Amino acid sequence: MLTFLGFLMIVVFMYLIMSNKMSALNALILVPAIFALFAGFTDVGDMIISGAEQVAATAIMVTFAILYFGTLIDAGMFDPLVNKVIKIAKGDPLKITVGTAVLSLLVGLDGDGTITYLIVVTAFLPLYDRLGMNKLILACLPAMSMGIMNVLPWGGPTARVMSVFNYDAMTVLGPLIPSIIAAAVYVVGLGIFFGLKERKRLGIYKETIDPQAALETAAIVMDESPQSLKRPKLFWFNLSITILLVIGLLTAALPLPVLFMLGFVIVTIVNYPNLKDQKTRLEAHAGNVLTVVSLIFAGGAFAGILEGTGMVDAIASSIVKVIPDFLAPQLPLLVGLTSMPFTFFMANDPYYFGIVPILAESASQIGIDKLEIAQASLLGQPLHLLSPLVGSVYVLIGLVGVNFRDHIKFSVKYAVGISIVMIVVAIITGALSI
Known part of the structure; x- marks a missing residue:
């Protein structure tokens, strides 16, 4: 149930801001609050405050x-x-x-x-x-x-990887x-x-x-x-x-x-x-x-609810489970590719502390070095810097004077291109095995 609600919340959120039906500020606060209440959580206020404190x-x-x-x-x-x-x-x-x-x-x-x-x-x-x-x-x-x-x-991402895997x-x-x-x-x-x-x-x-x-x-x-x-x-x-x-x-x-x-x-x-x-x-x-600071706190509220309800963990577990066995040998490549949507739709902490260790452990069981998974997980960062959960993006669009929707529509293809370039070069140089 939490997995479904988590995915649905992200889809609704992205639809509202990309279609210009709601401002990023309003959507960041209202959408997760409604979904959390619908899921039966009564401590939404505490989650929002916790998220705001983090930012x-x-x-x-x-x-x-x-x-x-x-x-x-x-x-x-x-x-x-x-x-x-x-x-x-x-x-x-x-x-x-x-x-x-x-x-x-x-x-x-x-x-x-x-x-x-x-x-x-x-x-x-x-x-x-x-x-x-x-x-x-x-x-x-x-x-x-x-x-x-x-x-x-x-x-932030590399520091997390270094701490998780020593x-x-x-x-x-x-x-x-x-x-x-x-x-x-x-x-x-x-x-x-x-x-x-x-x-x-x-x-x-x-x-x-x-x-x-x-x-x-x-x-x-x-x-x-x-x-x-x-x-x-x-x-x-x-x-x-x-x-x-x-x-x-x-x-x-x-x-x-x-x-x-x-x-x-x-x-x-x-x-x-x-x-x-x-x-x-x-x-x-x-x-x-x-303009900028209000968006940062709104982003904190979104992340606080996403983490406080456990939706992030539920989404992570469900995605890890659906990886077919025949794709297991290509796990480093899959991690590199999926790190783009993963790091776009969630903060770095749940991804690097929650999902990556699970993926690395799964890889080690089939003879793939955990280091490859750790490295592959970093290759989606160009897309992460466009995420509505990253506070600095609101600093950027606020200073430039453009809206979030237009920035995403303009930049996302180039961000994906950078990640693909990094993945391809990593494969060529042997950093990632396929």
């Missing part, structure tokens, strides 16, 4: 990260970067999309989707807006990049390095593909790009924020604080929410010492904060 730290971090970067944008810290990118791109959509892909891969090395989205979107959104480029590309490329970088040892980082990831490199090349290739399409759509071609027009475009982009808010004399101070924040992030000197709380307070006081100005800056970014 509270993320919500706090996102709140102050948006305020922090929003304040720096107002102060003009990113103006030189945007100006430089425009001069290099010379109004060329191809260079802008490739730059988006490369920057996303580089920033994504820290394994944190939220930070990557904040930095990349902050840098490139003015360019996309000014040139009239498709902003779904700006949502897609960072998401695809994070789907790859999330596999790194400090990313493997070290290189044991798990060493054989997958060719797959990761191939996937990164794929993302850069996507940047080229998107850029060429945008050139054609906008009627902008390399030979027609005027460097002087690019400089004029840069000037207009820079003027989007009131000059009264600019603090050019504080550029190096703001940059130094940001560098210190990144160092703190990499060294885990303080929890990430604390780093952004302190960073926001410092840059606000220094850049806008007048209390009235501080209040105005806070109000200016309150809308973005509310």
